[in-house]
Amino acid sequence: MQTNSYLVLVLLMAAAVGFALAPLALAWLWARFFSPRKPGLDKNAIYECGLEAKGDAWIHFRSEYYLYGIIFLVFDVETIFLLPFAVAFTGLSVGAFVAMLVFLLLLVEGLVWAWRKGVLTWK
Amino acid sequence: MIDEGLQSELKKQGVYVTSLQELYNWGRANSVWPLTFGLACCAIEMIAASMARYDISRFGAEVFRPSPRQADLMIVAGTVTKKMAPLVVRLFNQMPEPKYVIAMGACAISGGPFKQGYNVLKGVDRYLPVDVVIPGCPPRPEALLHALITLQEKILNQPLTGPDRPRHLNADVPGEFPVPAYGPHDLEPPNNPNLWQPPTLTR
Numbered sequence: 001m002q003t004n005s006y007l008v009l010v011l012l013m014a015a016a017v018g019f020a021l022a023p024l025a026l027a028w029l030w031a032r033f034f035s036p037r038k039p040g041l042d043k044n045a046i047y048e049c050g051l052e053a054k055g056d057a058w059i060h061f062r063s064e065y066y067l068y069g070i071i072f073l074v075f076d077v078e079t080i081f082l083l084p085f086a087v088a089f090t091g092l093s094v095g096a097f098v099a100m101l102v103f104l105l106l107l108v109e110g111l112v113w114a115w116r117k118g119v120l121t122w123k
Numbered sequence: 124m125i126d127e128g129l130q131s132e133l134k135k136q137g138v139y140v141t142s143l144q145e146l147y148n149w150g151r152a153n154s155v156w157p158l159t160f161g162l163a164c165c166a167i168e169m170i171a172a173s174m175a176r177y178d179i180s181r182f183g184a185e186v187f188r189p190s191p192r193q194a195d196l197m198i199v200a201g202t203v204t205k206k207m208a209p210l211v212v213r214l215f216n217q218m219p220e221p222k223y224v225i226a227m228g229a230c231a232i233s234g235g236p237f238k239q240g241y242n243v244l245k246g247v248d249r250y251l252p253v254d255v256v257i258p259g260c261p262p263r264p265e266a267l268l269h270a271l272i273t274l275q276e277k278i279l280n281q282p283l284t285g286p287d288r289p290r291h292l293n294a295d296v297p298g299e300f301p302v303p304a305y306g307p308h309d310l311e312p313p314n315n316p317n318l319w320q321p322p323t324l325t326r
Contacts, residue, residue, distance in 0.1 A: 035219075036291035038298025042216035048190045050210030 067119045074110045144283045152278040153183040155223070155271065158194035160214065163201025165228040165261040172264035179264075182271050191217040196274070198267070199251070202230035202237055203244040205310050209302045212250045216299040220291030223278075225270050226253045229260040236260065249314035250300060 046053050085092075085100050092100075114120065130140050141149075161169055172179045179185050188194040191214045203211055215222065226247050229235030234245040247253065254277060255270045262270075281289045290296040300318075303310035314321070 036221070038220050038291075040216060040299040042213050042299050042302065043219075045213075045217065048192060048214075048217060050214045052213075 067114065067117075070110065071114055071119065074107050074114075078104070078107050145279075147283065148279045148281060151221070152275040154186075155182075155184045155196045155274065155278075156186045156188050156194050157184055157196040157198050158191055158214065158218065159187040159189045160197060161200045162203060162207065162211075163230060165200035165230070168261045168264050169198055169200045169227065169267060172267045177264040177268065179268060179271065182268065182275065184271055191215075192219065194218050195221065196223045196225065197251070198225045198227050199231040199247045199253075200227045202235065203247050205242050205244055205305075208244045208247075208250060208310055209304065211247065212300055212302045215251055216302070220298060221289050222291075223254045223274055224251050225267075225274065226256045227267060227270070228257060228262055232256050232258065244310070246319070249319045250303060252300075252318055 081100075081103065125140050125142065133140050157169075161167075171177055173185060173187060184196070195218070197211075197215050197218065199211065215224065224247070226232050230237060230243070231247045234240070234243045237243045238245055244250075248256075255273050257266050257270045259266050278289075281287065283289070283292060300315060301312070303312060305311075
């Protein structure tokens with residue numbers, strides 16, 4: 001009979017999952033039947049630092065970080081592609097050179113957009 | 124219960140006999156996890172006790188938990204200010220049963236050298252059920268180890284049934300203690316009347 005050579009991997013996988021789940025299940029069962037439960041307001045509180053939770057969790061965050069994210073991406077991507085471009089520059093065909101220029105233009109366009117939006121001036 | 128003489132006789136033959144209570148308490152006593160919780164200079168000695176030279180892990184108590192949800196033992200190591208007292212009580216309330224308190228050092232016991240301070244709690248036993256107190260200012264790490272051993276002896280000798288059973292098996296014992304509030308002059312209430320009453324002067 002031909003057995004699948006990957007069967008042993010499946011068995012090992014099952015054993016590994018069981019190895020991970022068995023202690024969790026045991027702990028859960030032990031807690032279910034033997035743990036002394038004394039819940040209370042303090043014990044069920046969210047914070048564990050001794051302080052009481054204040055205010056509402058539904059607050060507004062300022063989302064201005066995305067601008068920094070975009071600028072970083074422009075320079076980061078530029079660096080990553082410019083370095084191999086510079087190394088292989090002498091052996092490049094004209095088509096590859098033009099493609100790279102178009103790519104750079106796209107990124108520079110993003111920079112110009114950010115510049116005109118006034119992101120680069122420190123307020 | 125097995126007879127003591129028979130137990131030791133069997134032990135000589137290589138047969139170990141124990142009761143479920145002893146086994147349970149042995150396990151409890153040797154896995155007391157303290158809360159990572161230092162208030163003042165006594166905490167430095169507590170840290171020293173957890174380090175290699177004094178090595179509190181010899182007694183199964185090296186697992187300092189940074190969350191009260193996983194801790195069994197609160198070592199009140201240092202001066203409890205009135206600003207801090209509600210937080211201390213709340214942390215103790217958040218610890219699961221069974222839980223124990225060691226009052227470490229003169230400040231935790233009585234306010235110590237800062238007793239006259241307007242903002243110092245004159246003993247943590249006013250709000251928490253203290254199991255072991257360690258005198259000293261600060262107590263040396265050996266003293267903390269001794270307190271831990273004392274607590275372990277207390278746990279080992281607790282019967283699991285009857286009126287002296289441990290608090291986690293007694294449904295009547297409160298799991299939470301009232302958290303004091305900041306009043307205009309003092310904490311309100313200034314003490315937990317079920318735990319501590321101010322001494323009355325009789326002249």
